[in-house]
Amino acid sequence: MNVSRVLLRNPDNLLKLSRSLRAYRTPRNLGINFVPERQAWVIERLGKFHAVLKPGLNFCIxxxxxxxxxxxxxxxxxxxxxxxxxxxxNVVLQLNGVLFLKVMDAYKASYGVEDAEFAITQLAQTTMRSEIGKIPLDNVFKEREALNYSIVRAICKAAEPWGIECLRYEIRDIQLPSKIKDAMQMQVEAERRKRAAILESEGQRDAEIN
Structure with missing residues (x-):
């Protein structure tokens, strides 16, 4: 799929691209270069990879x-x-989340994938759909933490060639179909009425005994 077409069809993807893992404008080589803390500059010499500059003072031709x-x-x-x-x-859910990651290898992150953030986003969505498809609805809420862990593990394995490590993933919102919501609400209300009836019955029995 042509990534540029995807970005043009969806403005949100274009906004994400502006905040991508290499969203910084590449500075000009002045010969003497100061690399800021927590950045890595990838240098090409005559069109080929040459070095990764670390924070501090660096010299280039x-x-x-x-x-x-x-x-x-x-x-x-x-x-x-x-x-x-x-x-x-076979219950259709709407989910979203937030993914926390870090570049561990600047070379792989630069040359291993065209747009790292876009690729990671697609990978996270695919992995979440796959993991959700393995469990029933009742377990989605019970095993939320286990789901997050499974997604992180799968993303870490797939993103290793890109030099990126997934630190954690959090499923943020889970939206149920309206019919399922109504059915769950009716079940909760039925349980409440049942407990209330049991308590009332026990109260009457105690009163008769006394």
Whole structure:
């Protein structure tokens, strides 16, 4: 799929791209370069990868070396947009979440994937749908923490060639179909009435005994 077409069809993706893992404008090589803390600059020499500059003072050859990529080494939070997922008992849910990740290898993050954030977002959505499809609706809420862990583990494995580590994932909102919501509410109310009837019956029995 052409990534540029996807971005043009969905303005949200274009906004995400502006905050991507290499959203910094690559600075010009002045020969003497100061790399800020928690950044890594990827240098190409005559069109080929040459080195990764670490924070501090660095020297490069003007007109020969080019600053090709600037990678942030800070922890980054990415919103995972709403998506549909089907549980093992065929209930359609709408879910979203937030993913926390970090670039561990600036070289891999620069050359391993065209747009790391877009790729990670797609991977997180695919993984969440896959994990939700393995469990019934009742377990989605009970096993929320286990779900988050499974998603993190799957993303870490898939994103390793990109030099990115998934630190944690949090399912934020889970929206149920209106019919399921109504059925659950009726079940809760029925349980309350049942408990109230039991308590009332026990109270009457105690009163008769006394």
């Amino acid at each position: 003007p007109f020969v070396d080019r600053i090709a990529y600037v990678q942030s080494l800070k922890e980054i939070a990415i919103d995972i947009p709403d998506q549909a997922a089907i549980t093992s008992d």
